[in-house]
Amino acid sequence: MIPQVPAPPSSPAIDPPAVVVSNLRRAYGDRVIIRNLNLRIERGEFVALLGESGCGKTTLLRALAGLDPIEGGRIVAPRRPAVVFQEPRLLPWDTLWRNVSLGLAAPDAYARAAFALAEVGLGDRLDDWPRNLSGGQAQRVALARALVQEPQLLLLDEPFAALDALTRIRMHDLVRELVAKHRPGVLLVTHDVDEAITLADRILVMRHGVIAFEHQTKGAGPASISRGDLLAELGVVSHAAA
């Protein structure tokens, strides 16, 4: 039995949002990492979050994933989000289908895992070990493991950063295709300005624990914002752009 992917909703406005964050506060002791952050991501919306190292973007992602406690505010999400990290985090002692079905409490877990692996182009490697995979393949398994949960919110923590340039481009296409099909809300944390412009419907720049800049590319298209503008927002003065 091949599991059915839920039909795409007719209008995103009717669906409950993938996540609503209000007045979020995160601090380690006296050091405030995130202050009064508000964010709403709709289902099917692809949001990229840029920012310098230490600006709090990974902290935000970890709070959304429910990995860290929050000191203030509210995070409302209908279901447990799925996460893909920079490293694939596959269990080396489990075969690929066992890795993908980890935590999947369905009687047809095998069929679902097989379907998810086929979606990422690894349908013929169900019983292979993670150690036989390349970096890109391992990351595709991690993506399958996230999507097999049918998440309403998908958190991507620099998932392409460790991949070579060609593999990264292929991964971009695959992620775009699968997100369009499964329609989760996506928050992509990245350092890569070009990646954000190509993939996102909306681009956020985080600075000192708040969202300092927001740009809607959806409808306007990727050309509506230049690389130089975004780099300037990130505090990089690009002479080539001027």
Place this chain on the structure above:
Amino acid sequence: MSNLEQTASASGFDRAGTGDTSSPSHRGLAPVIGKRGLLLLSWLAPVMLVIIWEIAAKAGWVSPQVLPAPSKVLHTAIKLAATGSLLGDLRVSLLRAATGFALGGSVGFTLGVLVGFSRIAEAAIDRSVQMIRAIPFLALLPLVIVWLGVGEAEKIFLVALGVTFPIYINTTLGIRQVDPKLIELGRIQGLGPFELIRRIVLPGALPSILTGVRYALATAWLALVVAETIGAESGIGFLAMDAREFLRTDVIVLTIAIYAVIGVAADAIARLLERRLLAWHPNYGGSR
């Protein structure tokens, strides 16, 4: 077994994409001799030693009272096996070792899991265990004899004591070494505490636990030899001490050989277990 190694290393090369089929571990002249030749060479020295020993004994250079010829020892083995006494003693010894191993292994594993998971259990248990571990466990033998007398209980207790610590230490260590990122992943995938332990913590700790098992097998065997030599009415150690009374060096050498063979067999079983259970692990199931 060599077949298994070859398949494993071949898949390793596929991944590297070199397509080279020769083993990288060959050094110097080794490729000329080949794998089979190296194996043959490694057996040459021990076989030569036995032959020299046989010649020395047969020629009368060594008194049979000191060291009987290997052929004589083999002859004694066949004779004792035929009367059934050797197999009976062997069975008794193996049973003692197995019982002690099961008891000590269970205690060590249980304590190890507790301490590996819980900081409270660590605070409560670990220091005491480490202090007891500082005592060479064979030094406790006189005390154990006072407590339990010279009997089955004393021997099994001593074996269990020797097994507990290596299993305990390696279980704790293994659990501690499990990648926290994988545990975090388990939480994200919605695993409950029981599933987290079953799917992530124990498999991650298994290489270390199996190292503990191998080490414990050696200690168990050592404990058994000592316990049976001190006082026993049956078992391989009894056979040796009984033979000493009558200056039967052939029987003594035989018991030593039996101890050695069983020790090697136990280690081989532990290695096999590692290969089977750690097939996923590049250091065990892979090219070695």
